[in-house]
Amino acid sequence: MSFPWANHYEPQHPFMRYMDEKLPLPRFIYNAIGGGYPVPRNLNYFWNFGVLSGAALMLQIVTGIVLAMHFAGNSALAFDSVEHIMRDVNSGWLMRYAHANGASMFFIVVYVHIFRGLFYASYKPPREVVWLLGIVIFLLMMATAFMGYVLPWGQMSFWGAKVITGLFGAIPVVGEPIQTWLLGGFSPDNAALNRFFSLHYLLPFVILGVVVLHVWALHLPGSSNPTGVPVKSEEDTVPFHPYYTAKDGFGLGVFLIVFAILVFFAPNFLGEPDNYIKANPMSTPANIVPEWYFWPFYAILRAFTFDFFFVPAKLLGVLAMFASILLLLFLPWIDTSPVRSGHYRPLFRKFFWFGLMPCIIVLGYCGGSHATNGVVLVSQLASVYYFAHFLIILPIVSRIERRCRCRTPSPKACLARLRPHNRGLEKNGSHYRFSGRPVLFGHARLLGHPHRLQYGV
Amino acid sequence: MAAVETDATGAVHEDDGVRRRDFINLAATSFAGVGAVAIVLPLVNQMNPSADVLALASIEVDISKIPVGSAIKTEFRKQPLFVRHLNPDEIKAAEDTKADSLRDPQTLEERTKGKKEWLVTMGVCTHLGCVPLGAGAGELKGEFGGYFCPCHGSHYDTAGRIMKGPAPKNLEVPEYAFASDTVIKVG
Numbered sequence: 001m002s003f004p005w006a007n008h009y010e011p012q013h014p015f016m017r018y019m020d021e022k023l024p025l026p027r028f029i030y031n032a033i034g035g036g037y038p039v040p041r042n043l044n045y046f047w048n049f050g051v052l053s054g055a056a057l058m059l060q061i062v063t064g065i066v067l068a069m070h071f072a073g074n075s076a077l078a079f080d081s082v083e084h085i086m087r088d089v090n091s092g093w094l095m096r097y098a099h100a101n102g103a104s105m106f107f108i109v110v111y112v113h114i115f116r117g118l119f120y121a122s123y124k125p126p127r128e129v130v131w132l133l134g135i136v137i138f139l140l141m142m143a144t145a146f147m148g149y150v151l152p153w154g155q156m157s158f159w160g161a162k163v164i165t166g167l168f169g170a171i172p173v174v175g176e177p178i179q180t181w182l183l184g185g186f187s188p189d190n191a192a193l194n195r196f197f198s199l200h201y202l203l204p205f206v207i208l209g210v211v212v213l214h215v216w217a218l219h220l221p222g223s224s225n226p227t228g229v230p231v232k233s234e235e236d237t238v239p240f241h242p243y244y245t246a247k248d249g250f251g252l253g254v255f256l257i258v259f260a261i262l263v264f265f266a267p268n269f270l271g272e273p274d275n276y277i278k279a280n281p282m283s284t285p286a287n288i289v290p291e292w293y294f295w296p297f298y299a300i301l302r303a304f305t306f307d308f309f310f311v312p313a314k315l316l317g318v319l320a321m322f323a324s325i326l327l328l329l330f331l332p333w334i335d336t337s338p339v340r341s342g343h344y345r346p347l348f349r350k351f352f353w354f355g356l357m358p359c360i361i362v363l364g365y366c367g368g369s370h371a372t373n374g375v376v377l378v379s380q381l382a383s384v385y386y387f388a389h390f391l392i393i394l395p396i397v398s399r400i401e402r403r404c405r406c407r408t409p410s411p412k413a414c415l416a417r418l419r420p421h422n423r424g425l426e427k428n429g430s431h432y433r434f435s436g437r438p439v440l441f442g443h444a445r446l447l448g449h450p451h452r453l454q455y456g457v
Numbered sequence: 458m459a460a461v462e463t464d465a466t467g468a469v470h471e472d473d474g475v476r477r478r479d480f481i482n483l484a485a486t487s488f489a490g491v492g493a494v495a496i497v498l499p500l501v502n503q504m505n506p507s508a509d510v511l512a513l514a515s516i517e518v519d520i521s522k523i524p525v526g527s528a529i530k531t532e533f534r535k536q537p538l539f540v541r542h543l544n545p546d547e548i549k550a551a552e553d554t555k556a557d558s559l560r561d562p563q564t565l566e567e568r569t570k571g572k573k574e575w576l577v578t579m580g581v582c583t584h585l586g587c588v589p590l591g592a593g594a595g596e597l598k599g600e601f602g603g604y605f606c607p608c609h610g611s612h613y614d615t616a617g618r619i620m621k622g623p624a625p626k627n628l629e630v631p632e633y634a635f636a637s638d639t640v641i642k643v644g
């Protein structure tokens with residue numbers, strides 16, 4: 001698909017030739033994730049997390065289908081049916097722990113995957129549609145996980161459903177009818193549980209469909225790479241199979257080890273004990289917290305405790321929470337720098353590591369804690385930084401960080417010009433280093449001509 | 458659309474600019490559109506509360522056993538209901554607060570039905586719907602001595618009015634009436 005030098009599918013066996021004529025599925029697979037898809041040879045381990053996300057999705061679908069065979073989507077029975085899965089169903093405990101922790105693993109790998117996109121600016125053209133589809137997947141995942149968490153009908157399930165559907169109640173005029181419509185009642189009850197079960201079954205397959213589009217859109221320009229410089233020739237790439245199937249297989253092994261440790265040794269570590277108490281509409285748990293993967297967004301929601309002109313605090317919080325994700329849709333156009341990789345953007349990199357990352361971690365911490373005055377204050381500061389990072393800092397940084405202006409004809413001449421700045425490229429044998437770190441794994445070609453390398457001013 | 462048209466055979470037609478084909482296209486799409494709406498409406502509407510959920514009876518609450526200064530928590534339409542017997546200090550505190558200065562301006566008078574010592578409200582925080590604390594014995598009552606919602610820290614005063622925190626409105630006062638001196642009928 002992507003590059004003119006890609007290997008061509010040539011079936012040898014007569015049956016495969018027959019297949020190729022009647023239903024070219026093997027050809028499709030060969031071109032998508034086989035020897036026919038050329039991938040930059042210098043990808044680092046951050047590039048494993050797309051495949052890992054796909055693996056996590058499959059894991060959720062398989063364990064979920066098994067759970068659905070034993071689960072009862074009725075508010076009178078749901079809690080007991082989950083206990084029935086845990087105690088009576090053969091290997092039921094394994095399936096449920098795998099599904100509950102699988103959701104956490106899914107979010108971990110997706111967050112690393114998004115983080116990779118942010119640091120290496122993978123969202124930039126020509127891959128902006130890949131990024132947009134990724135955000136769509138993320139939103140669908142959040143909806144799916146939220147509805148799944150309601151199913152066991154524990155205290156956190158119930159109150160989580162109440163608080164999250166309550167968000168829609170913040171919308172002026174139509175808010176309350178929408179909330180009632182979503183729940184099929186005035187408070188979460190059987191109707192809500194039942195429809196959440198139906199949608200929780202459906203949405204993962206919708207996600208699967210969007211994943212196909214995501215990968216399709218990616219395969220037109222091909223994968224980016226840690227240098228951010230587009231590949232130029234066959235020497236810069238290796239076929240996906242066997243090179244990246246092997247590397248992703250290794251990554252999958254590590255993923256499964258971490259997953260197994262969670263499932264077998266700490267299955268409730270990431271959960272809330274309150275969810276083992278049956279839902280009680282008359283009593284709110286002392287501290288309603290969502291699952292850890294929602295904490296940063298929950299902190300933003302809670303940060304708005306004051307009205308702003310005529311907008312009530314409740315609506316502000318809801319708007320801010322949704323905006324914090326929808327903002328990411330505009331990233332390809334907010335970040336105007338011609339340079340992609342964070343490795344070659346010293347200023348961007350500083351704001352990334354010392355601004356955005358701590359900010360998200362602090363938000364996550366606040367979202368998981370009890371809302372005391374101090375926590376709310378810190379969430380407010382961190383929320384302000386979060387938005388400022390994308391709306392103010394990033395546009396300015398991408399404007400002032402300019403690329404190398406030299407238009408020298410050869411890498412050597414460019415090097416000569418870069419060196420006086422004493423912050424750029426060094427050559428050591430056939431290895432280039434940038435700011436002291438190797439730019440790629442022994443292959444200078446991928447840089448393109450070094451005079452196209454960019455550095456900060 | 459031109460007034461003069463040439464068809465595939467080369468014959469020239471003159472008309473008023475509206476072709477029969479245009480009419481058929483328009484009629485067919487409109488018809489399909491109406492059909493689509495007719496299908497979508499029940500699909501959307503089925504999500505609304507069903508008849509059994511809407512068929513919610515009203516309830517009667519015996520208030521004779523609620524001592525002055527305390528409250529009870531009961532259930533109305535699957536949601537908590539607070540009935541509070543205010544003591545003179547609490548009434549005074551509520552009346553001393555200037556209603557105009559509040560986020561949702563209402564007086565204690567407006568929030569009760571003739572008997573200022575009986576405050577009947579839903580136990581549903583107007584922020585995101587948690588059950589505020591303050592009705593049960595020994596529960597936190599917040600900075601204003603009324604109710605306190607632990608979820609995101611909304612403080613209500615002794616008239617159930619929002620004083621501080623993210624909630625936009627006062628605790629809702631449901632439809633109710635005194636059936637006798639000791640019984641109220643809610644709903």
Ligand code: HEM
Pocket residue numbers: 057060061062063064065066067068069071082096099100103106141144145146148149150151152200201203204205207
């Ligand atoms: C995008 C993929 C998915 C995610 C992120 C996800 C997430 C979750 C979460 C967080 C829970 C609550 C676990 C607990 O605390 O017990 C859950 C429960 C459940 N999920 Fe999923 N799920 C996914 C896919 C599926 C699929 C495909 C099915 C069925 C075909 C399914 C069926 C169920 C059932 C029956 C439960 C209730 C049993 C239980 O609570 O363990 N899930 N899901």
Ligand code: FES
Pocket residue numbers: 582583584585586587606607608609610611622623624
């Ligand atoms: S639900 Fe009561 S403060 Fe948020």
